[in-house]
Amino acid sequence: MTSPHSPSAAHPDERLDARLDARLDAVLARLDAAAERAGRDPRGILVLLATKTRSAPEIAGAVRALHSRGRRIAVGENRAQEIATHEDPALAALESELAVPRHFIGRLQRNKARDVVAFASLIHSVDRPEIIDALARRAELADVERDVLVQVNTSGEESKGGFAPDADTIAGAVGRIRAAGALRPVGLMTIGAHTRGETAVRSSLRRLRTLREELADPALVELSMGMSADLEIAVEEGSTIVRLGSAVFGPREV
Ligand SMILES: *Cc1c(COP(=O)(O)O)cnc(C)c1O
Numbered sequence: 001m002t003s004p005h006s007p008s009a010a011h012p013d014e015r016l017d018a019r020l021d022a023r024l025d026a027v028l029a030r031l032d033a034a035a036e037r038a039g040r041d042p043r044g045i046l047v048l049l050a051t052k053t054r055s056a057p058e059i060a061g062a063v064r065a066l067h068s069r070g071r072r073i074a075v076g077e078n079r080a081q082e083i084a085t086h087e088d089p090a091l092a093a094l095e096s097e098l099a100v101p102r103h104f105i106g107r108l109q110r111n112k113a114r115d116v117v118a119f120a121s122l123i124h125s126v127d128r129p130e131i132i133d134a135l136a137r138r139a140e141l142a143d144v145e146r147d148v149l150v151q152v153n154t155s156g157e158e159s160k161g162g163f164a165p166d167a168d169t170i171a172g173a174v175g176r177i178r179a180a181g182a183l184r185p186v187g188l189m190t191i192g193a194h195t196r197g198e199t200a201v202r203s204s205l206r207r208l209r210t211l212r213e214e215l216a217d218p219a220l221v222e223l224s225m226g227m228s229a230d231l232e233i234a235v236e237e238g239s240t241i242v243r244l245g246s247a248v249f250g251p252r253e254v
Pocket of ligand 1: 050078105244245
C-alpha cells in the first residue's frame with residue numbers, strides 16, 4: 001500500500017487504488033452505521049455496483065476491493081448499449097471466479113429485452129406491462145428463467161418509471177409476471193425522491209417497504225433501494241440491495 005517514495009511518485013494505478021479504497025471504506029462505514037441503527041446485519045445487504053460510464057478495469061478493481069472486505073456484491077448495468085463495452089475477458093473471469101451476479105437496473109426498452117435477458121440474472125427495472133411481456137418472450141425464446149423486481153414510482157416524479165405505488169397495481173404486475181412464465185418476481189425496486197429533503201426521500205423509500213407488507217407475498221423478498229445519496233435512509237427502511245455508483249467510483253463525468 002505505501003510507496004517508498006513521496007506520494008507524487010506513486011504509480012498512477014496505486015493512486016487510483018488508494019482513492020478507491022478510501023471511497024469504499026467511507027461508503028461501507030455509512031452503510032454499517034445505518035444497519036447498526038436499524039438493528040440489521042450489514043453483511044446481509046447486497047452491494048450492487050452501478051457501473052454506468054465506468055471502464056471494465058475500474059469495475060474489476062471495485063469488485064476485488066469489495067470482495068476483500070467480505071461484502072456480497074452484484075454488478076449492475078444501466079444502459080443496454082454499455083453491456084458490450086463491459087464484456088471484458090478479465091472482468092468476466094473475475095466475476096465468474098468470485099460468483100458475482102450481473103443485474104440490470106436501467107430504463108428498459110422493448111427492443112433491448114433480448115440483450116438484457118442474455119446478460120442479467122436479476123432485472124430490477126420492470127416498470128410497465130409491455131416490458132413484462134417483452135422480457136418473458138425473450139426469456140422463453142432463450143429457454144432461460146430470470147428473476148425480476150417490479151419497479152415502483154414511489155416519489156410521483158414524472159421523470160421516473162415504475163408502476164403506481166398502490167397494492168392493487170403492484171399485485172396486478174406480479175400476477176402478470178407469474179402468468180407470463182419464464183420470469184420470477186422476487187421483490188420491488190424504487191428510486192427515491194430526487195431532493196435533499198430527508199422527509200420526502202424517507203417517505204418514498206418507506207412506501208416500498210409498506211407496499212411489500214401490504215402485498216404479503218412471500219416470494220417478494222428483495223427491496224432494491226438506496227443510492228449514493230440516500231443509502232442510509234434506505235438501509236434504515238429495510239433495503240436488501242443498495243445500488244452504488246458515485247460513492248464507490250467517484251463523480252461521473254457524463
Ligand atoms: C446510476 C444509478 C444508481 C447509482 O447512482 P449513484 O448516485 O451514482 O450512486 C443507482 N440506481 C440506478 C437506477 C442508477 O441509474
